[in-house]
Amino acid sequence: MEVANNVPDCKQPTIMVTNDDGIDAPGLQALVRTLVSTNRYRVWVCAPDSEKSAVSHSITWRQPVSAKQTEISGATAFAVSGTPADCTSLGISKALFPSVPDLVLSGINMGSNCGYHTVYSGTVGGAREAFFYGVPSVSISYDWVGGISSINDFTLAAEACLPIINAILLEINNKTFPKNCFLNVDLPTNIPKHKGYKLTKQGKSIVKMGWKQVSSNAQGNNISNMLSTMTNDPNSVALNTDAKSVSQENCLFIREVKGGAVDDGETDYRFVKEGYITVTALGALSHADNDCQTFFKEWLPAVAEHASSAL
Template identity: 90%
Template sequence: MEAANNVAECERPTIMITNDDGIDAPGLQALVRVLVSTNRFRLFVCAPDSEKSAVSHSITWRNALSAKRTEISGATAFAVSGTPADCTSLGISKALFPSVPDLVLSGINMGSNCGYHIVYSGTVAGAREAFFYGVPSVSISYDWVGGISSINDFTLAAEACLPIINAILVEINNKTYPQKCFLNVDLPTDIPKHKGYKLTKQGKSIVKMGWKQVASDAQGNSISNMLSTMTNDPNSAVSNADAKAVSQDNLLFIRQVKGGAVDDGETDYRYVKEGYITVTPLGALSHADIDCQTFFKEWLPAVAEHTSSAL
């Protein structure tokens, strides 16, 4: 009987989960619970031991990482002292787990990751790192809005993603899943009333940030949640009281929301705000717009010619 159980376990597809909100974050915990409840997957978790929001694709290079075994029911889990990209790299390397996962999921992030925010996102980087090494991957984010969203919404988000996850694994098993992209999935705030899945492209939406001088680290820490989700009321930024009292030799500044820019095309941000679950294929290369290519095609030879004539 034990041998039969081992065979059945090996036949299950393996999913590895990471994130950037930290291994104890409700989004990751909800995703694991929902996947465990299906009894269809073997689950590995390799996630940061603390919040690593907006670290983009940074990696740990000079120092050793620690990986501490953590209890998460239904999964083999480790909390790692590194970035999301570190966690994915370690998790798919076979140095920590016995096999390479069939699929990597990064999330569920607290806050959407659309437009230019994809560049900042540690959640997206967790999926992108797997893509670098040929492992299918998906980053998942929920459009959390303070005062409206609740922790239970992460469970609804995970359940809404199950059809996508199952369909991807079918394609992987059939060896028909595309190798030249990974997926970025964003779920709308009102998940029970979502309008279905929508294939989109990355837009240019962004929350623009400025800087504000503060008197102490405590003031900066008080808005860390606002900066990590980029969805809260920009008017909630702390006051600038006593900022002038700070020593001129050690000035302290915090980021502050200054406004935003939204593109009107058929993009990820537009459709997630309209209530769709957006599915955006992403690659690792940044292709410049065609007009930029045209400009520099003419500009660069002129630079070279000018340089030669000046010698």
């Protein structure tokens, strides 16, 4: 296999797309189709060859990753054996494509990525990796709800993001796009009736999970039934709780949703549930709240004083 060596067209900005649901996922396919249909961008795809949901920012370190060119109409695409962060790193390295893309888009994820879920999210990890290397990036997620959402909603989500994408590329061209953050975009379930764009801050919402022992014949079914989103309905997964059939020498456990915690402030989760397309600026790290800083500012000198007196 030869890497993509086409000569870049300087008249068109280049967008590279990755995700964590896998290169064949409907969210990525809808996003690429929508971008290609505008005839405004050169579109590259470098995405996992299988689902890599909730792998966060993990990378492949000791083994090589494979990249296989695949057919996506209007785009140059590679399916990669690694994680979303691997895909972004490879895609912006100039080892696979002839130049660094102007913008990296990660998504569209099946399920929202708000609050603390941005830490677990491979979708956000794919965008964050680009940010680490100074490439503007956006993670995009759709608040998929089973029984309500349909595959066509991903196309609506992609179209709703086009004004944001175009505006970002304008700022990049003008060299005015901020370099100390990347963006996380979440789209509401009812996209045709969305209330517009809303600048929000990352909240503390999270789906709390526990563990349940399962029999070996239940493991595959339970995993396949779970959505890639971590905000799935706790009643949507039917668990086989027959632990008696499991050998005590090799116990099997599967995650189960125990509940959730949300915050009522002006945060990403609240506003996406209210029907807004939320836009949240993220950095590489989450900083501790001010009250924690205040506590430890007084606490640490006391620890040092106690340690000195004990010598």
